[in-house]
Amino acid sequence: MLISGGQRATKRWARDWLDLQPGERLLDVCCGTGEFCQLRIADCGLRNGEEHGGEAEYLGIDLNARYVAYAARRYGVAGGRRAFRVADATRLRLAPGSFDKALFVNSLHHFPDDLNRGILREIARVLKPSGRLVLIDMAGDHPGRARRFFLDRDRGRHLRPLGAQLALVEEHFAVRRYGAFDAGFTPQTIIAATPRPAARE
Ligand SMILES: C[S@@+](CC[C@H](N)C(=O)[O-])C[C@H]1O[C@@H](n2cnc3c(N)ncnc32)[C@H](O)[C@@H]1O
Numbered sequence: 001m002l003i004s005g006g007q008r009a010t011k012r013w014a015r016d017w018l019d020l021q022p023g024e025r026l027l028d029v030c031c032g033t034g035e036f037c038q039l040r041i042a043d044c045g046l047r048n049g050e051e052h053g054g055e056a057e058y059l060g061i062d063l064n065a066r067y068v069a070y071a072a073r074r075y076g077v078a079g080g081r082r083a084f085r086v087a088d089a090t091r092l093r094l095a096p097g098s099f100d101k102a103l104f105v106n107s108l109h110h111f112p113d114d115l116n117r118g119i120l121r122e123i124a125r126v127l128k129p130s131g132r133l134v135l136i137d138m139a140g141d142h143p144g145r146a147r148r149f150f151l152d153r154d155r156g157r158h159l160r161p162l163g164a165q166l167a168l169v170e171e172h173f174a175v176r177r178y179g180a181f182d183a184g185f186t187p188q189t190i191i192a193a194t195p196r197p198a199a200r201e
Helices: 005-016 041-044 064-075 111-124 145-153 162-170
Strands: 025-030 057-062 082-086 099-105 129-139 175-185 186-195
Touching: 005 041, 005 099, 005 129, 005 186, 025 111, 057 064, 064 082, 099 111, 111 129, 111 162, 111 186, 129 162, 145 186, 162 175, 162 186
Parallel strands: 025 057, 025 099, 057 082, 099 129
Antiparallel strands: 129 186, 175 186
């Protein structure tokens, strides 16, 4: 996982680029311990500090049963609008076109190309045609010595330059926007994309 206190910045960027609307369904792929399940609240789930109805629904999936159990214990179900499930992201048992938005965070650089391809294909399948993927990963482009120190201590062994990240996403998505930001000591890339029609068949 990411080494730094930068998750706050990552959450802010994810929230802004997802732009969740009340009633939308968000799928968090490879959700780990569920760190990103409360994003929607900042946008549309909290009014005067109270959760209200009509907010986005969240489903976090991860292969690691211990992470999923921890996430469910820690973050609960929020009145049935939040769920965590053990699942293989390359074989999601979810209906085509059943989610509005998807999040794929801090994971790309942990996986080889083929695994990422399988995951991205599944995300494209379960998103609505107008749906949006927001992918955030570590930036592999010439990070400089200080940043290199932190990147080298991350467990991901598949760090890619932005161009290679975009190429993977573009196999199943049309990229709408991309950029970069700093999360503490770790440079991050962020990509927003819409599923290509062919990917959904
Ligand atoms: C680096 S963590 C990212 C967790 C989370 N997105 C975050 O930012 O805190 C990568 C996650 O991918 C999960 N994972 C690995 N292979 C998977 C697969 N085939 N299907 C679903 N999850 C998988 C791991 O269990 C791990 O929790």
